[in-house]
Amino acid sequence: MIEVRELSHAFEIGKKEKKTVIPVLVDVSFSVEKGEIVTIVGRSGSGKSTLLNIISGFIKPKHGEVWIHGEKVSDYNEGKFADFRLAYLGFIFQSFQLIPSMTAYQNVELPLILKGMTEKERQQKTEETLKRVGLIEYKDHYPSELSGGQQQRVSIARALVVNPPLILADEPTGSLDSETENELLQFIQELNRDLGITFLIITHDEKVAAIGHKTIEITDGRVMEGVLA
Amino acid sequence: MNLKDQFRFVRQNMKKNKTRLFMTILATAIGCTFLIVLASVGFGLHKSIIQDVMEDSLVTEIQVHGKEAGEGNFQGIKDEDIQHFREITGVKAVTRRQSLQQSPIFKTEDYTAQSEAVSAYFPEEVKAGFELSEGRLPEKENEVVVGSSFADGLSLEPKEGENAFNEDGSIKEEYAYKGELVGKTIEMEVIKMEDGKEIKKSIPLTITGVTKKPSKEWMQIRTVFISEDIFKEVEAFTGTPGGSPEQVEGASGDTGRIYDRVSLYAKDVEAVTGINDQLKDGNYMVYSIVNEMKQINMVFTILKIGLLFIGTIALIIASIGIYNTMTMAVTERAPDIGIMKAIGAHPKTIKRIFVLESSYIGLLGALFGTIVAYGISYAVNLALPLVLERVFEEAPPEGLMLSYIPWSLTLISVAICLTVTIFSGWRPAKRATQVDVLKAMRREV
Ligand SMILES: Nc1ncnc2c1ncn2[C@@H]1O[C@H](COP(=O)(O)OP(=O)(O)OP(=O)(O)O)[C@@H](O)[C@H]1O
Ligand SMILES: [Mg+2]
Numbered sequence: 001m002i003e004v005r006e007l008s009h010a011f012e013i014g015k016k017e018k019k020t021v022i023p024v025l026v027d028v029s030f031s032v033e034k035g036e037i038v039t040i041v042g043r044s045g046s047g048k049s050t051l052l053n054i055i056s057g058f059i060k061p062k063h064g065e066v067w068i069h070g071e072k073v074s075d076y077n078e079g080k081f082a083d084f085r086l087a088y089l090g091f092i093f094q095s096f097q098l099i100p101s102m103t104a105y106q107n108v109e110l111p112l113i114l115k116g117m118t119e120k121e122r123q124q125k126t127e128e129t130l131k132r133v134g135l136i137e138y139k140d141h142y143p144s145e146l147s148g149g150q151q152q153r154v155s156i157a158r159a160l161v162v163n164p165p166l167i168l169a170d171e172p173t174g175s176l177d178s179e180t181e182n183e184l185l186q187f188i189q190e191l192n193r194d195l196g197i198t199f200l201i202i203t204h205d206e207k208v209a210a211i212g213h214k215t216i217e218i219t220d221g222r223v224m225e226g227v228l229a
Numbered sequence: 230m231n232l233k234d235q236f237r238f239v240r241q242n243m244k245k246n247k248t249r250l251f252m253t254i255l256a257t258a259i260g261c262t263f264l265i266v267l268a269s270v271g272f273g274l275h276k277s278i279i280q281d282v283m284e285d286s287l288v289t290e291i292q293v294h295g296k297e298a299g300e301g302n303f304q305g306i307k308d309e310d311i312q313h314f315r316e317i318t319g320v321k322a323v324t325r326r327q328s329l330q331q332s333p334i335f336k337t338e339d340y341t342a343q344s345e346a347v348s349a350y351f352p353e354e355v356k357a358g359f360e361l362s363e364g365r366l367p368e369k370e371n372e373v374v375v376g377s378s379f380a381d382g383l384s385l386e387p388k389e390g391e392n393a394f395n396e397d398g399s400i401k402e403e404y405a406y407k408g409e410l411v412g413k414t415i416e417m418e419v420i421k422m423e424d425g426k427e428i429k430k431s432i433p434l435t436i437t438g439v440t441k442k443p444s445k446e447w448m449q450i451r452t453v454f455i456s457e458d459i460f461k462e463v464e465a466f467t468g469t470p471g472g473s474p475e476q477v478e479g480a481s482g483d484t485g486r487i488y489d490r491v492s493l494y495a496k497d498v499e500a501v502t503g504i505n506d507q508l509k510d511g512n513y514m515v516y517s518i519v520n521e522m523k524q525i526n527m528v529f530t531i532l533k534i535g536l537l538f539i540g541t542i543a544l545i546i547a548s549i550g551i552y553n554t555m556t557m558a559v560t561e562r563a564p565d566i567g568i569m570k571a572i573g574a575h576p577k578t579i580k581r582i583f584v585l586e587s588s589y590i591g592l593l594g595a596l597f598g599t600i601v602a603y604g605i606s607y608a609v610n611l612a613l614p615l616v617l618e619r620v621f622e623e624a625p626p627e628g629l630m631l632s633y634i635p636w637s638l639t640l641i642s643v644a645i646c647l648t649v650t651i652f653s654g655w656r657p658a659k660r661a662t663q664v665d666v667l668k669a670m671r672r673e674v
Binding site for chain 2: 053056058059078079082083084085086087089091093095097098099101110111113114115116158
């Protein structure tokens, strides 16, 4: 499903003369099979988020290749990557990233609007997905009127609504209490089992890392191979 | 993302800052109103002037004033020229008139009037559209037709120490002629000077008809149309060309008949230009309304373009407001834009939404601006005659239009307004597509 080959990245900071180069990822290679849950762990600042952002297409890598679903996405331009994300990728963010001026329903509906679906198709799909995450009664609530756990479920619904084969998550439980975290982890496993969705999850929480069929550890931008789970 | 959803999106976004939106639309509307009203003055004056010129003058008429034979040598129109004009294709009639070089005194019963006398060749005049309000055309040589206002010039001899005229130049009620004209016998008194003495001659004429009133009320025609034979009789009496009372200094000894008022009438308006060109090639000096119109039209086209240009500047100023509004909207919505991009919104979609928003503002501005412009134009046209009447204490000419908004002006203005607003919304929209997803999601923009 995902194949990362010899990926290296470095950030450049400062103006021309005082430019410093911070290497973040060095020669990272790994793969994620279809139907797997893979977790990536590592200390703060080790480059986990950078890695996920490269896979998501938010950062262009300096070296190396990223293949998703048989496509060499690391060569894509911005527009092409946007279309690719809309069709194949779902996202769960630590801070939910819901649009505050839209209701839960509208937030979930948004990817379908971008896809150009008709209003009728959208309604059916959006309501079905909201039911799946158990929030149909809250559909007209704005994000500010929902708890953190509920907001995260709305954002999962938004990721699920287009039936993506792959969901990428950066610290999905980072803003949740342990009770809600357990619920969310269960839900992720359920989705993986029932719908066959592949997950790539970044975390520094052991409980989260434990649900992975495979765990990749990153230290100072390098992959420490090892299957913990 | 289909257009309907984009539109819904735009509407939702626009509701977020209603005051700012209102102000921007207001500025655009004012700019658009200014543009239309300003240009409408050009259109209005043009229309008024064209109407004024076209009214009462035959568009198919081409006046020929003379012929240029070599450098600075001008000749009058002679019979052979007239013959030549008749042969030009597209010519329907050639009228030839000759003014008597003195104003004779006309007497009937005790009434007298001094009027100009013109000889005319009636068969051609009729073909050209000469019409009578009563009576018939002359048939015999001593029969004449008089102008529609000829009777207004007839008056009795005033009593001692009295004036026959009112202050405005019209004849006092008690001296004015009130009877019929058709069928009346009238004496035409012409003079000649011989050795410093004035010698008079009286020619009896019969009025057979009165010309039709011209459509312009202020036009007064008091001319007496005499036959060419009577004209010759006067010439024979004075012994000068044109019946001038004295031999004119430097007048050529040319004895040929010279017509001073010759007009060609084209079969239709389209033929005028061709005839005009042909006459010019023959070194004739010509004047036609259609040609005059071309020049008037050109002057007004330049004026209109100038006014549109000035008006557009107002819109460009308004567009700075749109630029500002859109830039702020992009900045405010950067987090939302970032999220949309993250979940897969194409940069083109983002751009289109913002361009649509600025176009929408432009469209609303143009719409309200146009409505207000029509209102102002209507009010100006309503108020202008009243103001002019106050200032000049005289009714302004009928059909005067200071401001006129034809459909084309509305279309041009709306097009300019939309172009300017879309143009000003372009850069902010481009900026929206460049929002960095990660920064936006970290609320760093
Ligand atoms: N936009 C950027 N410009 C410059 N340096 C950056 C940028 N983003 C990240 N870095 C640097 O790259 C390194 C890795 O950051 P990254 O966010 O990937 O760490 P992380 O493993 O996700 O940490 P955490 O667990 O705290 O989220 C850090 O040293 C950070 O300072
Ligand atoms: Mg991180």
